[in-house]
Amino acid sequence: NAGVTQTPKFQVLKTGQSMTLQCAQDMNHEYMSWYRQDPGMGLRLIHYSVGAGITDQGEVPNGYNVSRSTTEDFPLRLLSAAPSQTSVYFCASSTGTAQAEQYFGPGTRLTVT
Amino acid sequence: AQTVTQSQPEMSVQEAETVTLSCTYDTSESDYYLFWYKQPPSRQMILVIRQEAYKQQNATENRFSVNFQKAAKSFSLKISDSQLGDAAMYFCAYRSANFGNEKLTFGTGTRLTIIP
Numbered sequence: 568n569a570g571v572t573q574t575p576k577f578q579v580l581k582t583g584q585s586m587t588l589q590c591a592q593d594m595n596h597e598y599m600s601w602y603r604q605d606p607g608m609g610l611r612l613i614h615y616s617v618g619a620g621i622t623d624q625g626e627v628p629n630g631y632n633v634s635r636s637t638t639e640d641f642p643l644r645l646l647s648a649a650p651s652q653t654s655v656y657f658c659a660s661s662t663g664t665a666q667a668e669q670y671f672g673p674g675t676r677l678t679v680t
Numbered sequence: 681a682q683t684v685t686q687s688q689p690e691m692s693v694q695e696a697e698t699v700t701l702s703c704t705y706d707t708s709e710s711d712y713y714l715f716w717y718k719q720p721p722s723r724q725m726i727l728v729i730r731q732e733a734y735k736q737q738n739a740t741e742n743r744f745s746v747n748f749q750k751a752a753k754s755f756s757l758k759i760s761d762s763q764l765g766d767a768a769m770y771f772c773a774y775r776s777a778n779f780g781n782e783k784l785t786f787g788t789g790t791r792l793t794i795i796p
Binding site: 600609610659669 | 684689713722723724725727730732771777782783784785786787788789
C-alpha cells in the first residue's frame with residue numbers, strides 16, 4: 568500500500584513551458600485534491616475531484632488544468648508556466664466524508680525561472 | 681467563506697515543557713471539523729489531531745490535546761512533554777461537514793522550535 572504518490576519530487580521549468588505533475592493513490596479514495604504551499608500563506612486549494620469524471624475549481628485555479636479519468640490518478644497540468652507558479656505542490660486524497668483524514672503525498676517542489 | 685488564522689508565526693519551547701499553539705477561525709456553519717497538521721522538515725503533512733464541532737469534549741491524542749471553544753471560534757493545540765521530534769510547522773485547518781465541500785482551509789502555520 569503506497570498511499571499517495573507524486574512525481575516528480577523536484578522540477579525546474581522555464582517560463583512558458585508546460586508540464587504535468589502526477590498524483591496517484593491506491594486506497595480507492597473518491598476525493599482527490601491539489602494544493603500549493605507558498606511561504607507565509609499555508610496551503611491553498613487549486614482543484615479538486617469528488618470522483619472519476621468530476622472536477623471543480625478551488626481557491627487558486629488559474630493557470631492549472633486537471634482531469635480525473637480514473638479513481639486512482641489525478642494529474643495537474645501547468646499550461647504555460649509562470650514564475651508566480653513557483654511553489655510546493657501537494658496532492659491529497661480521502662474517502663470523501665467530512666470527518667475523514669486527508670492523506671497527503673510527499674509534495675513536488677517546482678521552480679519556474 | 682471560511683478563514684483560519686494562526687497569529688503566531690514562530691514559537692519555541694524547552695524540551696519536556698508544554699506549549700500551546702493558537703488558532704482562530706471564522707465560519708457561519710454550525711457543523712464542521714477542525715484539524716491540526718504537522719509538517720516536519722521532510723515536508724510530509726501528518727495529521728496530529730481532529731475535532732468534530734458537534735462534540736463538546738476536547739480531542740486528545742497522547743501528548744497532544746486541543747482546547748476547542750466553539751462560541752469563541754478558537755481551536756488551540758497543546759503539546760505536553762515536548763520532544764525534539766515535535767519540531768515542525770503546525771497548520772490548523774477547517775473542513776465543512778456539508779456533503780460535497782470536503783476541501784480543507786488552512787491557516788498560515790506556526791513554526792515550532794524545541795530547545796534542548
